Amino acid sequence: MAKPTKGKAPRRSRRNISAGRAYVHASYNNTIVTITDLDGNSVAWSSGGTIGYKGSKKGTPYAAQLAAADAVKKAQTSFGMAAVDVIVRGSGSGREQAIRAIQASGIEVRSIMDDSPVPHNGCRPKKKFRA
Numbered sequence: 001m002a003k004p005t006k007g008k009a010p011r012r013s014r015r016n017i018s019a020g021r022a023y024v025h026a027s028y029n030n031t032i033v034t035i036t037d038l039d040g041n042s043v044a045w046s047s048g049g050t051i052g053y054k055g056s057k058k059g060t061p062y063a064a065q066l067a068a069a070d071a072v073k074k075a076q077t078s079f080g081m082a083a084v085d086v087i088v089r090g091s092g093s094g095r096e097q098a099i100r101a102i103q104a105s106g107i108e109v110r111s112i113m114d115d116s117p118v119p120h121n122g123c124r125p126k127k128k129f130r131a
Helices: 055-059 061-079 095-104
Strands: 019-026 031-037 042-047 083-089 108-114
Touching: 019 061, 019 095, 031 061, 031 095, 042 061, 055 061, 061 095, 083 095, 095 108
Parallel strands: 019 083, 083 108
Antiparallel strands: 019 031, 031 042
């Protein structure tokens, strides 16, 4: 009896996403750059930790620059992304450098928006200490 041969699985066609959003989450300890399509589905991401830095070095502007460049490179090679809207959250030291790295990597930056969470008087503080 002849053994049934397995055919090759059909190759998935590459999704071509021309425009998307780049979310930069800049905390004091790390900078995470996520690139999504316009619906918000994640396409590529990178951070100071995935670049190879550990500890306090993850929060540096240079690590943010490398993370942003890495995420953009992944999005360009895998999905052919050409333009992004940048949305920045947080107040870490990598904010500006990540935006500059995205601009320098050859992808068109259509807009930059700061969406940092700001408390509108926030939680109730702890009671005062009495000795």
